[in-house]
Amino acid sequence: MNPTNTSVVWGHERLRVVLDVSPDGPVGVRSLSAGGLSAPRPRATQPLVELLLPGAGRARSAHRFSQTAAGRGLAYRGCEQARDGDWHVLRMDLHDAASGLDAEVFLRSADGVTAFQVWTRVTNRGDQPALLLAVTSFAACFAGGAVDSTDVLRADSEWLGESRWTREPLRAAGVPDLNLRLHAQDGRGVLGVVSTGTWSTGSHLPTGGLVDRDGGQAWLWQIEHNGPWRWEVGERLDGAYVALLGPNDLDHQWQQPLAPGESFTTVPVSVAVSGDGLEGAAAELTAHRRAIVRPHPDRERLPVVFNDYMNTLMGDPTTAKLLPLIEAAASAGAEVFCVDAGWYDDGGAWWDSVGEWQPSQSRFPRGIEEVLGHIRALGMVPGLWLEPEVIGVRSPMADKLPPEAFLQRGGVRLTEHGRHHLDLRHPRAVAHLDQVVDRLVEELGVGYFKLDYNIDPGVGTDLDAGSAGAGLLAHNRAHLAWLDGVLARHPELILENCASGAMRMDYAMLSRMHLQSTSDQQDPRLYPPVAVAAPLSVLPEQSASWAYPQPDMSDEEIAFTLCTGMLGRLYLSGRLDGMSAAQLDAVRDAVRVHREMRAGLARATPLWPLGLPRWDDPWLALALRAGDHTYLGVWRRPGAEPSVRLALPHLAGRPVEIDVRYPRHLPSWERAWDPVTGALTLTTGDGAPFSARIFHLRPTH
Numbered sequence: 110m111n112p113t114n115t116s117v118v119w120g121h122e123r124l125r126v127v128l129d130v131s132p133d134g135p136v137g138v139r140s141l142s143a144g145g146l147s148a149p150r151p152r153a154t155q156p157l158v159e160l161l162l163p164g165a166g167r168a169r170s171a172h173r174f175s176q177t178a179a180g181r182g183l184a185y186r187g188c189e190q191a192r193d194g195d196w197h198v199l200r201m202d203l204h205d206a207a208s209g210l211d212a213e214v215f216l217r218s219a220d221g222v223t224a225f226q227v228w229t230r231v232t233n234r235g236d237q238p239a240l241l242l243a244v245t246s247f248a249a250c251f252a253g254g255a256v257d258s259t260d261v262l263r264a265d266s267e268w269l270g271e272s273r274w275t276r277e278p279l280r281a282a283g284v285p286d287l288n289l290r291l292h293a294q295d296g297r298g299v300l301g302v303v304s305t306g307t308w309s310t311g312s313h314l315p316t317g318g319l320v321d322r323d324g325g326q327a328w329l330w331q332i333e334h335n336g337p338w339r340w341e342v343g344e345r346l347d348g349a350y351v352a353l354l355g356p357n358d359l360d361h362q363w364q365q366p367l368a369p370g371e372s373f374t375t376v377p378v379s380v381a382v383s384g385d386g387l388e389g390a391a392a393e394l395t396a397h398r399r400a401i402v403r404p405h406p407d408r409e410r411l412p413v414v415f416n417d418y419m420n421t422l423m424g425d426p427t428t429a430k431l432l433p434l435i436e437a438a439a440s441a442g443a444e445v446f447c448v449d450a451g452w453y454d455d456g457g458a459w460w461d462s463v464g465e466w467q468p469s470q471s472r473f474p475r476g477i478e479e480v481l482g483h484i485r486a487l488g489m490v491p492g493l494w495l496e497p498e499v500i501g502v503r504s505p506m507a508d509k510l511p512p513e514a515f516l517q518r519g520g521v522r523l524t525e526h527g528r529h530h531l532d533l534r535h536p537r538a539v540a541h542l543d544q545v546v547d548r549l550v551e552e553l554g555v556g557y558f559k560l561d562y563n564i565d566p567g568v569g570t571d572l573d574a575g576s577a578g579a580g581l582l583a584h585n586r587a588h589l590a591w592l593d594g595v596l597a598r599h600p601e602l603i604l605e606n607c608a609s610g611a612m613r614m615d616y617a618m619l620s621r622m623h624l625q626s627t628s629d630q631q632d633p634r635l636y637p638p639v640a641v642a643a644p645l646s647v648l649p650e651q652s653a654s655w656a657y658p659q660p661d662m663s664d665e666e667i668a669f670t671l672c673t674g675m676l677g678r679l680y681l682s683g684r685l686d687g688m689s690a691a692q693l694d695a696v697r698d699a700v701r702v703h704r705e706m707r708a709g710l711a712r713a714t715p716l717w718p719l720g721l722p723r724w725d726d727p728w729l730a731l732a733l734r735a736g737d738h739t740y741l742g743v744w745r746r747p748g749a750e751p752s753v754r755l756a757l758p759h760l761a762g763r764p765v766e767i768d769v770r771y772p773r774h775l776p777s778w779e780r781a782w783d784p785v786t787g788a789l790t791l792t793t794g795d796g797a798p799f800s801a802r803i804f805h806l807r808p809t810h
Contacts, residue, residue: 115129115130115131116128116129116130116139117130117188117199117201119188119190119197119199119216120144120197120218121197121218121220121221122144122220122221123143123144123220123221123222123223124141124142124143124144124197124218124222124223124224124225124382125140125141125142125143125144126138126140126141126199126216126225127139127140128153128157128201129152129153130185130188130201131184131185132184132185132186133184134181134184135156135157135158135180135181135182135183135184135203136156136157136158136183136184136185136201136203136214137152137153137154137155137156137157137249137250138153138155138157138249138250138252139151139152139153139252140252141249141252141328141380141382142252142382142384143223143382143383143384143389143393144223150252151347153249153250153347154250154345154346154347155175155176155248155249155250155345155347155350156176156177156180156181156183156248157183157201157203157214157247157248157249158180158183158203158212158214158229158244158245158248159174159175159176159177159180159243159244159245159248159352159354160177160179160180160183160205160208160210160212160231160241160243160244160245161174161177161179161180161241161242161243161244161357161358162177162178162179162208162210162239162240162241162242163240163242164208165177165178165179165182165207165208166178169294169295169297171296171297171298171299172299172301172359173297173298173299173301173341173343173352174243174245174248174339174341174352174354174357175248175295175299175343175345175350175352176295177243178207179205179207179208179210180245180248182205182206182207182208183203183204183205183210183212184203184204184205184206185201185202185203186202186203186204186211187202188200188201188202189202193217195219195220195400196217196218196219196220196400197217197218197219197220198215198216198217199215199216199217200213200214200215200216201213201214201216204234208235208239209233209234209235209236209237209239210231210232210233210234210235210239210367211231211232211234212229212230212231212232212244213229213230213232214227214228214229215227215228215229215230219396219397219400221396222393222396222397222400223381223382223383223393224379224380224381224382224393224394224396224397225379225380225397226333226377226378226379226397226401227246227247227377227378227379227380228246228374228375228376228377228378229244229245229246229247229374229375230372230373230374230375231244231367231372231373231374231375232367232370232371232372233367233368233369233370233371233372234369234370235369236369237369238366238367238368238369239366239367240364240365240366240367241364241365241366241367241373242357242358242359242363242364243354243357243358243359243363244354244373244375245352245353245354245375246332246353246354246355246375246376246377246378247330247351247352247353247378247380248350248351248352248353249350249351250345250347250348250349250350250351251319251326251328251342251348251349251350251351252326253319253320253321253324253326253327253328253348253349254321254323254324254326255348256279256280256284256286256344256348256349257278257280257286258321258322258323258324259278259279259319259320259321259322259349260276260277260278260279260319260320260321260322261276261277261278261279261282261300261317261318261319261342262274262275262276262317262318262319262320262329262387262721263275263282263302263313263314263317264313264314264316264317264642264645264646265312265313265314266310266311266312266313266314266611266612266614267311267312268311268609268610268612268629269610269628269629269630269631269635270630270639270724271310271610271611271614271627271628271630271639271642271643272314272611272627272638272639272642272643272645272646273638273642273723273724274642274645274721274722275721276320276387276720276721279300279319279342279349282300283298283299283300284296284298284299284300284342284343284344284349285298287344289344289345289346290346293346294346295344295345295346296343296344296345298343298344299341299342299343300341300342300343301339301340301341302317302339302340302341303337303338303339303360304337304338304339305337305360305361305567305568306336306337306565306566306567306568307335307336307562307565307566307581307585307613308562308565308608308609308612308613309334309335309336309337309338309612309613309614309615309617309618310611310612310613310614310615311565311608311612311613314614314646315331315332315333315334315338315340315615316329316330316331316645316646317329317330317340317342318330318387318390319342319349319351320386320387320390324384325383325384325385325386325389326382326383326384327382327383327384327385327386327387327389327390328351328380328381328382328390329380329381329387329390329391329393329394330351330353330378330379330380330381331378331379331394331615331616331646332353332354332355332376332378332615333376333377333378333379333401333615333616333617333620334355334376334377334585334615334617335585335588335589335613335615335617335618336355336356336581336582336584336585337355337356337360337361337363337568337578337581337582338353338354338355338356338376339352339353339354339355339357339360339361340352340353340354353378353380354375354376355375355376355582356578356579356581356582357578358576358578361568361569361578361581362568362569362576362577362578363569363576363577363578363579363581363582364575364576364578364579365575365576365579366575376582376617377617379394379397379401379616381393381394381397388714388715388716388717391644391645391714391715392714392715395644395648395649395714395715396714398616398619398648399648399711401616401620402619402620402621402648403596403620403621405596405600405603405623406601407603407623407624408623408650408711409711410444411650411678411707411710411711412444412445412490412603413442413443413444413445413678413679413681413700413703413704414443414444414445414446414447414492414557414605414624414653414678414679414680414681415438415441415443415445415446415447415489415681415682415685416446416447416449416492416559416680416681416682417430417431417434417446417447417448417449417682418449418450418494418682419629419631419655419657419682419683420631420657420659420682420683421434421657421682421683421684422434422449422451424449424450424451425451426448426449426451426452426472426480427472427473428472428473428474428475428479428480431448431480431483432480432483433686434684434685434686435480435483435484435487435489436487436686437685437686437688437693438489438681438685439487439488439489440685440693440697441681441685441693441696441697441700442697442700442701442704443489443681443700444488444489444490445489445490445491445492445556445557445603446484446489446490446491446492447491447492447493447494447557447559447605448477448480448481448491448492448493448494449494449559450494450496450561451469451472452468452469452472452473452477452493452494453465453466453467453468453469454469454472455469455470455471455472459501460501460526460527460528461501461502461503461504461527461528462501462503462504463496463499463500463501463504463528464499464500464501464504464505464506464507465504465505465506466495466545466549468553477553478553481553481554481555485554490556490557490603491553491554491555491556491557492555492556492557492558492559492603493549493553493555493557493558493559494558494559494561495545495546495549495558495559495560495561496560496561496562496563497531497542497545497546497560498530498531498533498562498588499528499529499530499531499562499563499564500515500528500529500530500531501527501528501529502524502527502528502529503527506541507529510531510537510538510541511535511537513532513535513537513572513573514531514532514535514537514538514541515529515530515531515532515538516529516530516531516532516566516569516570516572516580516581516584517532517570517571517572518570518571518577519571520572523566523567523570525564525565525566525567526563526564528563528564530564530566532570532572532580532584532587533584533587533588533590533591534573534580534583534584534587539587539591539594542591543591543594543595546558546595546599547598547599550599550602556601556602556603557602557603557604557605558602558603558604558605559605559607559626560604560605560606560607560622561607561608561609562607562608562609562612562613563608563609565612566581568581569581569582569584570584585617589617589618589621592604592618592621592622593621596621603623603624604621604622604623605622605623605624605625605626605653606618606619606622606624606625606626607625607626609629610626610627610628610629610630611625611626611627611628611639614627614646614647619647619648619651622651623651624650624651624652624653624678624680625643625647625651625652625653626653626655626680627639627640627643627647627652627653627654627655627677628654628655630655631657633657633666633669633670633673633799634669634746634799636654636655636670636673637673637722637729637744637746637801638722638723638724638726638729639654640652640654640673640674640676640677640731641717641722641729641730641731641742641744642721642722643677644677644715644731644733645715645721649676649677649710649711649713649715649733650677650678650707650710650711651677651678652677652678653674653677653678653679653680654673654674654677654678654680655670655673655674655680655682656670656671656672656673656674656675656679656680656681656682656683656699657670657681657682657683658670658671658683658685658688658692658695658696659683659684660684660687660688660689660692663797664692664695664772664774664775665775665797665799665800666799667692667695667696668695668699668771668772668775668800668801668802669744669799669800669801670683671695671696671699671771671772672699672742672744672771672801672802672803673744673801674703675699675702675703675706675742675771675803676731676733676740676742676803677710678710679699679700679703679707681696681700683696694774695772695774698771698772698773698774699771699772702770702771702803706740706770706805709733709735709736709738709740710733710735712735712736713733713734713735713740714733714734714735715731715732715733715734716731716732716733716734716739716757716759717730717731717732718730718732718741718755718756718757718789719753719755719756726746727745727746727747727748727749727750728743728744728745728746728749728750728753729743729744729746730742730743730744730753730755732757734759737807737808738805738806738807739757739759739760739805739806739807740770740803740804740805740806741755741757741789741803741804741805741806742801742802742803742804743755743791743801743802743804744799744800744801745793745797745799745800745801746798746799747798747799751792751793751796752790752791752792752793753790753791754788754789754790755788755789755790755791756786756787756788757787757788757789757806758786758787759787760784760787760806760808761784761785761786761787762784762785762787763784763808763809763810764782764784764808764809764810765782765784765806765807765808765809766806766807766808766809767780767782767789767804767805767806768804768805768806769802769803769804770803770804770805771802771803772802775800776794776795777794778791778792778793778794778802779791779792779794780804789806
């Protein structure tokens, strides 16, 4: 802290955070910068914490989380800076005299990373109960350029159409120029991005960003919650602001009563900053994600997974169908074989009867042990699909478990698409799931679970909760605690995060789980924009995009779908058991190339040589940079021109060796490198409507 007690400076060599403080006014972020001194900025006026209370409301009426009355009253009381291993930690202590509430803001940043994680804990120090309607995890003015030169990044997402990013001027996105200075007031409108229910990425992504297109200053953020959230951007007299929060009363029917002495902690969020634009911030957020994920052997091994579902068995596994598929997958180089949905089904209509998770006898006449043993005998880890949080309405477990073990509204168990939803606050629900997982691991030798999640129960449960939203938040946190317990008991177990594809692709889940299914998209022509966009919100080594080659595909189509999975966790499916020797060789070669590249995945950062993909772009490109090695995937779809020019400025000024890594058995594309501009021009040959290539670029000196 400086001698005048007006600011706190915190961070490390790569990150510098300056917070303005006052004993009689709110704390605010003056600047976030990538090390060193930042340009002089006016004193911050946006409170670091926004706190909405029914008896205080907002200082100025608006449906946004900037300038709440209690937020303005949270005055500085002190701070503490510390080290926790590789982490630099700051705790800010704030107090609102009017409400008697304390707020502690915790920031932590990994050494060498220009990003930080932040959350807020509110404690009632008064002698009367308090009711929270909203608490931000983080709020600040964007320390970039003027609003007129600021772009906002956001992504829509839905089943089959995940991670659809847009970048546009903030003015065009819903923050018009209202000439606030003439009115001498902050604005009231807001660009709010909101997710409801338990599909945390079912409609929008909790990742967003602001970029100053003139100066290059960029922020990227993510809300790390497996339930409802909100992020918003608006304009104040002093520029654009950002507020990040979990559930709140306005959007999610959330409120939290606090008796004297009780505390509430917000969901964590993370913010990355860079002076090098979007890709600079993406590199920092990527490094930060690697710092927050739970250590696990899978993070280094990154095994190739074959799953029998997509465009293959489609939830209808049997011993007769699986054995030849297992042999073909092993021959292709798969290291995990996951038996997907249906392995527990004896009746053929299993959707609303799931919950006991006992292996089918009719599908596996000699027991599922025969199938899992064959997987192990061929050197692969056996896996099973599991949807743990649901109990079908026809399942015996629906009556064996007490009503209190399920999410409820008004005393009625919630039912969605023929399923009830477990409430993991209840010990019987947790005990049931623990028994299922332990049995499958210890008795059947399962080493991999695909954890799916195909319903969304809505705003939550009002059973034993101050509000439906508060009940859901407590369940969300109990779910994370259950995952922690599973991994503590079974430290080698690999967990895949899936929710109808990528409907719950957040870093509350992904800090614990090991790979993320990026989509349920069955059309290989539509999958590339999902795979190309995924590394902006998911680590490359966790990003599992389906590659499902089929015997009736052309050679170019087989290469096209395989390339979609190669710049991430290669996630194979397809009727490999029906392929010709040449087709299987093409698959085997893709697996070999991926296994050669995968060591670089865990330290690579993403680049988008054509910009972030749009859903209907005819040309798509993703690059992963790992030291001096750049792996480049390029996809050509109908309507594309024969040639495309790719921007790779990090290689400008140097001669570059460009090799085709995959496919080598198909016609080569012409390549022209311009070292002055760092641009690569590719020209396709025979004009196949769908084609793709993976390149390796390396400076020659």
